[in-house]
Amino acid sequence: xxxxxxxxxxxxxxxxxxxxxxLRVGDAIPSERELCERFSVARMTVRQAVDALVVEGILTRVxxxxxxxxxxxxxxxMRLTTFEEEMTRRGYRASSTVLAADVRxxxxxxxxxxxxxxxxxxYYLYRIRFADDEPLALEESWLPVALFPGLYDPAPPxxxxxxxxxxxxxxxxxxxxxxxxxxxxxxxxxxxxxxxxAVLRIARRTFSxxxxxxxxxxxxxxDRYTLWVPVLAPNLPSASHSVRxxxxxxxxx
Amino acid sequence: xxxxxVILAGLGGSDNIVEIxxxxxxxxxxxxxxxxxxxAVLKSAGTFGIVRSGSAIQVVxxxxxxxxxxxxxxxx
Numbered sequence: 001x002x003x004x005x006x007x008x009x010x011x012x013x014x015x016x017x018x019x020x021x022x023l024r025v026g027d028a029i030p031s032e033r034e035l036c037e038r039f040s041v042a043r044m045t046v047r048q049a050v051d052a053l054v055v056e057g058i059l060t061r062v063x064x065x066x067x068x069x070x071x072x073x074x075x076x077x078m079r080l081t082t083f084e085e086e087m088t089r090r091g092y093r094a095s096s097t098v099l100a101a102d103v104r105x106x107x108x109x110x111x112x113x114x115x116x117x118x119x120x121x122x123y124y125l126y127r128i129r130f131a132d133d134e135p136l137a138l139e140e141s142w143l144p145v146a147l148f149p150g151l152y153d154p155a156p157p158x159x160x161x162x163x164x165x166x167x168x169x170x171x172x173x174x175x176x177x178x179x180x181x182x183x184x185x186x187x188x189x190x191x192x193x194x195x196x197x198a199v200l201r202i203a204r205r206t207f208s209x210x211x212x213x214x215x216x217x218x219x220x221x222x223d224r225y226t227l228w229v230p231v232l233a234p235n236l237p238s239a240s241h242s243v244r245x246x247x248x249x250x251x252x253x
Numbered sequence: 254x255x256x257x258x259v260i261l262a263g264l265g266g267s268d269n270i271v272e273i274x275x276x277x278x279x280x281x282x283x284x285x286x287x288x289x290x291x292x293a294v295l296k297s298a299g300t301f302g303i304v305r306s307g308s309a310i311q312v313v314x315x316x317x318x319x320x321x322x323x324x325x326x327x328x329x
Contacts, residue, residue: 113302173316175278207315210299 007041011049014039019058019069028066029059057226073226080171080206082161083129083137092131099190100126101156106142106215113205113215114144121145125156128190129218135191136224141216160214169208176204178227187219198222257324259298260312265289267329271308275322279304280312 015029023029030038035046050067053059060070079086087094106114106122114122122142129137141160143151148167157163161171179201188195199219206214264270264282269290271283284290290310292303302313314321 115301173278175313205301207301210301210315212301 004041004045007039007045008049008052011035011039011041011046012052015049015053016058019053023069025069025071027069029069031066071223073224080161080174082159083139084159087131090131093133095130095133096127097130098125098127098156100124101152103145103152110142110215114142114212116144123148123151123156125160134224135221137218137220138187138190139216139218141214143214144212147211147213164208164213169211169213171206171213172208174204174206176202178202180222183219183221191219191221193221193223200225200227255324256298257321257328260295260300260314260321261325261328263291263294263298263300264310264312265291270325270329273322273325275318276311278313278315278318280314280318280322280325282310282312284308284310 015035018029029050032043032046032050035041035049036043039046050059050061054061054067054070057070057073059067061067083096084094102124103121104124105111105119106116106124108118110122111118111120116122122144125139125141125143127139127141128135129139143160145151147169148163151157151163164171181199181201183191183193183195183197183199185195187199188197199222202218202220204214204216204218205212206216260280261267261270264273265284265286266289269284269286271285273283274281285308287305287308287310290303290305295303295312300312300314304311304313
């Protein structure tokens, strides 16, 4: 590794540690001049390191004012992991408040998604999801009663995915659809944000093999989430090597 | 009849398919005549949903989309 690259990385790591551990959101970082002196490097090297952190979303530049610690957004990858796993991985403490937990007949489109006949019952769960006590998302889930008898005895499970695995139906694939929307008045009050703010609406159908086990609808705050989607070139049926490549590298957690 | 055969029939047969491509959990298909695509037949093959947009049809089949697309190509 070249000396410049090494310096670049040193500066970046220094600033990242400063931004995440010592400074608070909105605080200014040391000036370019100070950083040049501290690391004995050219201004260009400092600027590149700062640029990298701006792209990462850790720092933000304000024209004519300087560079500041940005309000962190949580990058959300569409994977079959639980909210708790995703938050823990990012250094947040995850928690939930249950707003409703009951047995009910789901709306028609939910019944369709779960392959249920009209009138068949589901366990319904409505939760607020928190990261470090800040509300980030609202989530409604429906699970067929026929698949999970006694799911709420004695109480709704802490983790749906863990419970599904225990019951022999581990989630192994699914599909998400994502829509941008304005938050509703009711949702805004639950999330503690202003009305008419933007949200991401994520509908997920979770499968275990051929069985649809959960249908959920989540509302994520757009000001706190960046959606991150790994992309690959589409594979063609004739090119079997690329078919294998795509299958392996896209297999979700 | 194998799953691939049923899906092919549900899509209106070999002659109705312009292009078929697997995409993680779906078969993305372009057909000549969407009227020949039969949802009930596709559902009977154990598929999980059909998304239609004109001549573009997407069939939700799950992670075996790659294998199924290859099998369907072999039948054509």
